[in-house]
Every structure is written in C-alpha cells, then in structure tokens.
Amino acid sequence: MPSRRRFLLGLAGGGLAALVPSGLLHAATAELVEMRGTPRGERVWFAPLGLAVAPGTTLCFANRDRVNSHTASAYHxxxxxxxxxxxxxxxxxHSGYLLPGERFEVTLTRPGVYDYYCLPHERAGMVGRIVVGRPGDVGWQEAAEGHEGLPPAAASNLPPVAAILAAGRVQPEGSS
Structure with a gap:
C-alpha cells in the first residue's frame, strides 16, 4: 500500500490527470473579436460581426484600430x-475605453443571443452579435424582438441569428 507522501508526490508529478476527466484540464475556449477602422477613421466595425460559440467561451475584444478608442458594451x-x-x-x-492595442475579456455562460455595441460609435453602426449555444439549449433566450431603442445604423447592422448559426461567424461587408 503506497504511503500518503508517495500518493501526494504522484499527484504533483502528473498523477492528478488520471483522477480528473480530461475535458476539465483544458483551458476554456477563447475567441477573438477585433475592433477595426479605416486609416482616417471614417468607418469602424467589429470583426467578426456575428459569432456562434459554446457556453463558457471567453471573448477577447482587441482594439486593432490605429486611430480610434472603442468599447465593447452589452445592450443592457x-x-x-x-x-x-x-x-x-x-x-x-462594459470594457471602458480601449486605446489602440488594448484588450478586454468577458466569458459568456448563459445560452442565448448577446448584442453589444461600441459606445462612441454605436450611431455609426459599430455593433455585434454573439450566439451562445443553440436554440433548444436549456435556458436559451432569443434576442429582443425588433430594434426599438437602437440607432438605425446599429439596427440594420446586426446579422440574423440564423445566418450566424449557419456560418459560425459573419464578417462585416468590405472588411479585410
């Protein structure tokens, strides 16, 4: 019979992996959402514009725009x-203002549709949509019906949930 000390040393040396299901040892899934803009700042966007992820996914919002500060802010x-x-x-x-090169992370756990925006650029249509899980998942909640309370450019820029689920990710038109 092994001693308690030998057992603990075995755990420290990697024996713990045998006791924990392999899925629990891997880091949570992460996805990158870039904040982008044209060199003169006349057009701004999130890339991807729409994204389908599993519950528990961490989103990393990274400001890759060289001239603008941005936020990633939940519609709430x-x-x-x-x-x-x-x-x-x-x-x-709400990420707060991110200067070029800065990042913000948030982990989404509840199934459903999450719409978000950039505070200074919402009226320019800088919005995005994340679909967490799939319709039929326990606790699934669809996005709010209609676009009441949204600026017209923001409302017209949100991709349909069905398009996001079909493609996995939707890129903004004309983005590189």
Missing part, C-alpha cells in the same frame, strides 16, 4: 440605459 439597462438585448440574468459588461 445597467449599461448606459440601453435596451436589454442579452439573456435575462446574464452579466452585462
């Missing part, structure tokens, strides 16, 4: 009084 009444466009009970987020 607690974030500047915007309409609720994330699943009820999901944690809203």
């Amino acid at each position: 009444p607690g974030v500047f009084g915007r309409p609720l466009r994330i699943p009820a009970g999901a944690e809203p987020w």
Whole structure:
C-alpha cells in the first residue's frame, strides 16, 4: 500500500490527470473579436460581426484600430440605459475605453443571443452579435424582438441569428 507522501508526490508529478476527466484540464475556449477602422477613421466595425460559440467561451475584444478608442458594451439597462438585448440574468459588461492595442475579456455562460455595441460609435453602426449555444439549449433566450431603442445604423447592422448559426461567424461587408 503506497504511503500518503508517495500518493501526494504522484499527484504533483502528473498523477492528478488520471483522477480528473480530461475535458476539465483544458483551458476554456477563447475567441477573438477585433475592433477595426479605416486609416482616417471614417468607418469602424467589429470583426467578426456575428459569432456562434459554446457556453463558457471567453471573448477577447482587441482594439486593432490605429486611430480610434472603442468599447465593447452589452445592450443592457445597467449599461448606459440601453435596451436589454442579452439573456435575462446574464452579466452585462462594459470594457471602458480601449486605446489602440488594448484588450478586454468577458466569458459568456448563459445560452442565448448577446448584442453589444461600441459606445462612441454605436450611431455609426459599430455593433455585434454573439450566439451562445443553440436554440433548444436549456435556458436559451432569443434576442429582443425588433430594434426599438437602437440607432438605425446599429439596427440594420446586426446579422440574423440564423445566418450566424449557419456560418459560425459573419464578417462585416468590405472588411479585410
């Protein structure tokens, strides 16, 4: 019978892996969402514009725009009084202003549709949509119906959920 000390040394030397299911040892999934803009700043966007992910995915918003500061902000009444466009009970987020080269991370756990925007560029249509899980998942919540309370450019820029689910990711038109 092995001693307690030998058992603990075995765990420290990698024996723990045999006791923990392999899926629990891997890092959570992460996805990159870039904040982009043209060199003179006349056009701004998130890339991808729409993204389908599994619950528990961490999103990394990275400002790759050389001339503009951006935010990644959930559509939620607690974030500047915007309409609720994330699943009820999901944690809203606001990155604060990200200067070029800065990043912000958020992990989405509740299944459903999450709409978000860039605070200074929402009226220019800088919005995005993340679909977490799939319709039929326990707790799934669709995006708010209609586009009440959204600026016209933001409302017209949100890709349909079906298009995101079909493609996995939707890139903005004309982006590189």
